[in-house]
Amino acid sequence: MIEDVTHTDVNPLASPKGTHKPCIRCGERSRFMCKKCRAVFYCSKAHRDEDLRVLHSDVCDLYAFLKDSIRFVPGQDERDRLEKQRVIKKTEILKTAKSLAQKSLFQNHPDDAINQLSVAIHFAHELYGNNSVLIIPIHAMCVEALVKRGRMDQATQQLSKAEWILLNEDDCPDLIKADFYKNEGFLNMCKKEYKSALTSYANETFFSTAAFHPV
Ligand SMILES: [Zn+2]
Numbered sequence: 001m002i003e004d005v006t007h008t009d010v011n012p013l014a015s016p017k018g019t020h021k022p023c024i025r026c027g028e029r030s031r032f033m034c035k036k037c038r039a040v041f042y043c044s045k046a047h048r049d050e051d052l053r054v055l056h057s058d059v060c061d062l063y064a065f066l067k068d069s070i071r072f073v074p075g076q077d078e079r080d081r082l083e084k085q086r087v088i089k090k091t092e093i094l095k096t097a098k099s100l101a102q103k104s105l106f107q108n109h110p111d112d113a114i115n116q117l118s119v120a121i122h123f124a125h126e127l128y129g130n131n132s133v134l135i136i137p138i139h140a141m142c143v144e145a146l147v148k149r150g151r152m153d154q155a156t157q158q159l160s161k162a163e164w165i166l167l168n169e170d171d172c173p174d175l176i177k178a179d180f181y182k183n184e185g186f187l188n189m190c191k192k193e194y195k196s197a198l199t200s201y202a203n204e205t206f207f208s209t210a211a212f213h214p215v
């Protein structure tokens with residue numbers, strides 16, 4: 001799919017208080033936007049092209065819907081219907097970003113996965129709140145991608161975020177716990193902390209067994 005994306009200075013009047021939309025990739029001040037959906041902004045052609053390649057061309061139409069649907073609609077029923085549609089589109093962006101990230105990890109393209117996962121985390125927070133157990137698998141995928149890039153400090157941070165949710169949520173499914181411990185084990189192995197890794201993998205085995213053979 002060829003997108004109509006051209007060099008566009010973002011009009012400061014388009015956003016309140018003269019603020020600028022940040023680049024979706026790096027958070028820097030943007031100088032470009034996707035002209036098709038007009039909802040996603042970039043600091044540079046490099047970041048625009050990269051985002052189009054790894055994710056945006058698959059979700060541009062969904063962003064366009066989200067952008068267009070922010071308008072006043074008379075009638076509570078119609079507003080509820082529109083809000084339901086918005087949730088469906090956000091869920092589709094989340095699912096697409098997550099499954100593309102899975103593919104990137106499988107193909108050993110951790111940089112692409114990191115970019116796809118940052119979008120997945122953004123929409124997971126919007127849809128489920130900041131402390132939902134459903135965000136744990138996305139943080140776990142981030143751990144894998146960051147470890148593969150040798151960014152151990154950031155991987156540890158992602159694992160801590162997942163762990164914080166895990167410890168504060170009583171009702172976490174065993175499969176999600178198993179996924180967490182698998183990635184904790186992977187991180188510990190790469191940090192050469194073999195004793196901790198053994199504990200992680202033991203926990204992984206315990207929770208995957210519990211998931212498939214509930215008592
Ligand atoms: Zn950027």
Ligand SMILES: [Zn+2]
Binds near residue numbers: 034035036038060
């Ligand atoms: Zn777009």
